[in-house]
Amino acid sequence: MIGYVKIRKEDQPGTIYRCAVCGAAITHSNAIIKIYGTDEHSFVNPSGIRCDFRTFQFCENVLIHNELFLEHSWFGGYGWRFLNCAVCLQHLGWKYDAVHKKTGPASFYGVLVQAVEASQAEHP
Secondary structure: OOOOOOOOOOOOOOEEEEEOOOOOEEEEHHHEOOEOOEOEEEEEOOOOOEEEEEEEOOOOOEEEOOOOEOOOOOOOOEEEEEEEEOOOOOEEEEEEEEOOOOOOOOEEEEEEHHHEEEEEOOOO
């Protein structure tokens, strides 16, 4: 079961995004990247399911499937791979890889809003 979104528009530097199921650290606010002018995206997949996600430069504690899909990509010039939590295997979103060397960035991650919870990083 996927938890509900806890990402806020006013995320501060130091925000950690954790898997909503097991709490594993997935990414950080410093990794947010704008694709097509924004880091917040909403698309409907071929099955009619709305997918709300944010884009990041990197993720950790994730499994990236080997197969690269070119069909149904929401980003021209990019193929996509399924992204799962490495701890609990929860579906987190997708990794996008450029299919042409001139396309930039070379890769990025689309993390489903409802698949992660945001929390402030603890400072020592």
